[in-house]
Amino acid sequence: MKQILATLMLGTVLAGCGTSTSQDTLTESPSAKQEQPVSLEKTSAYVPNPQLPDDRRLTKINQTVTDDKGDLTLKQFKPVNETRKIGPIEMTIEEIKVFHARPSYGMIDFFHGFTHEEFFDLIKTRVTITNTSDTPVTFNPVAHFKLNGEAEKTLEDDVYLESLAKTYAPSETRSGNFGFILERPVKSIELLTSDVLDEKQDVLKKGTTYSTFLR
Structure with a gap:
């Protein structure tokens, strides 16, 4: 009799374990789906710069924006929206702005x-x-940045640090800023990009220039 009772109790325990395992499996399924990585295009959302305030609303001269990183006052503004084709790279120059900055x-x-x-x-x-293209390429949008035909800036002088000089994956798009501290007023700029390099670091296309005057 004792053996029969023990057998029945063991069966009950095993049945309970089976039910628990089944319920756990059903409970975990939805959360497993939620943990799947989501692919976001880098141009679909604005990523705040850690050094400087968000200037997207500054479109009129003498407008100011303030946040916990400091103040930016717009002094010069040139909407550009010009696209350059550099081999497999398409680069759109969206705008150029000059600010007076007061960091916090x-x-x-x-x-x-x-x-x-x-x-x-x-x-x-x-x-x-x-x-x-369908292959990775290396590109730097600002190999040299010439001010007033004289002073030159390079990526080492960039205060935005938004990692635009990089190897771009096939079909990858990235938006961002690069900027330099000015020692004197600026009337004209000349931008020279790097060459576009393939995976073996061979030149696919020579860099291009963009020049403009600022008011």
Whole structure:
């Protein structure tokens, strides 16, 4: 009799375990689907810059935007919206802005790596870059940036640090800014891109230039 009772109890326990396992499986299924990675296009959402305020609403001279990173006042503005084809790279120069910047106290140390002034002017260019090919290519949108036909800036002087100089995956699109602190007023700029390189670092297409005057 004791053996019969023990057998029945063991069967009940095993049945309970089976039910629990089945319920766990059903419970975990939806969450497993939710954890699937979501592919987001880099141009579909604005990513705040960690160093400088969001200037997207600044379109009129002397407008100011303020946040916890400091103040930006618009001094010059040139909408461009011009697309250049550089081999497999399509680069749209969207706009060029010149600001007077007043960084917050917490950001001063960062900018001391570029200037000893606490307030300064800076020029910013916004671009969108697309690799239209089915293979990776390496590209830098700003190999040289010439101001007033004299002073030159390179990516080492860039204060935005938005990783636009990189290897672009097939069909990858990236939007972002690069900008430089100004030592004097700017009337004209000349932008020279890098060459476009393939996976073996061979040149697919020589870089191009873009020049314009600012008011």
